[in-house]
Amino acid sequence: MKYNVDKNEKYTVFTLQEKNLNSLLAPDLKSEFVILVNEGVENMILDLSEVSYVDSSGLSAILTADRLWKSIGSFILTGLDHPNVKKLIEISRLDSILTIIPTLEESIEYVFMEAIERELSAEESEDE
Numbered sequence: 001m002k003y004n005v006d007k008n009e010k011y012t013v014f015t016l017q018e019k020n021l022n023s024l025l026a027p028d029l030k031s032e033f034v035i036l037v038n039e040g041v042e043n044m045i046l047d048l049s050e051v052s053y054v055d056s057s058g059l060s061a062i063l064t065a066d067r068l069w070k071s072i073g074s075f076i077l078t079g080l081d082h083p084n085v086k087k088l089i090e091i092s093r094l095d096s097i098l099t100i101i102p103t104l105e106e107s108i109e110y111v112f113m114e115a116i117e118r119e120l121s122a123e124e125s126e127d128e
Contacts, residue, residue: 001016001018001025001028001029001032002016002017002018003015003016003017003018003029003032004017005032005036007041010042010043010111010112010115011042011043011044011045011074011108011111012036012041012043012044012045013045013047013104013107013108014032014033014036014044014045014046014047015047015049015050015079016029016046016047016048016050016051017050018050018051019050019051019052019053020051020052020053020054020055020058021048021051021053021054021055021058021061021062022053022054022055022057022058023055023057023058025058025061026057026058026060026061027057027061029058029061030060030061030064030065033061033064033065033068034068037068037069037072041073042069042072042073042074043069043073043074043075043076043111043114043115044065044069044073044074044075044076045076045078045104045107045108045111046062046065046075046076046077046078047078047079047104048077048078048079048080048081048085049078049079049081049104050079051079051082051085052082052084052085053082053084053085054084054085054088054089059088059089059092059094062077062094062098063094063097066097066098073114073115074099074110074111074114075098075099076099076100076101076107076110076111077089077098077099077100077101078100078101078102078103078104078106078107079103079104080100080102
């Protein structure tokens with residue numbers, strides 16, 4: 001499986017460099033996600049801009065990532081540039097569950113806004 005991981009202080013961008021996210025890649029992708037969570041990555045941006053096909057196993061890997069990061073930070077899906085991928089996400093109604101942001105730049109901005117909101121919520125909780 002070809003991919004690139006770009007770790008930053010507040011977020012990590014995982015770019016899948018494959019055309020197909022299918023049953024052959026999904027188990028390895030899930031394993032990479034678990035490793036990154038265990039390494040302390042708080043906010044994950046999954047960039048699928050190079051992916052043109054996703055099957056049900058691929059969707060499962062995406063949902064696994066969403067579940068892993070829900071409790072510790074943000075999970076953002078970006079780069080749904082290929083119509084087949086976008087259509088599958090919509091048909092499976094995952095667009096109502098997942099945080100999908102059109103571009104990588106907007107995704108990074110979203111991570112920073114979420115972090116500020118979490119900090120403000122924590123301060124409000126302490127004040128009560």
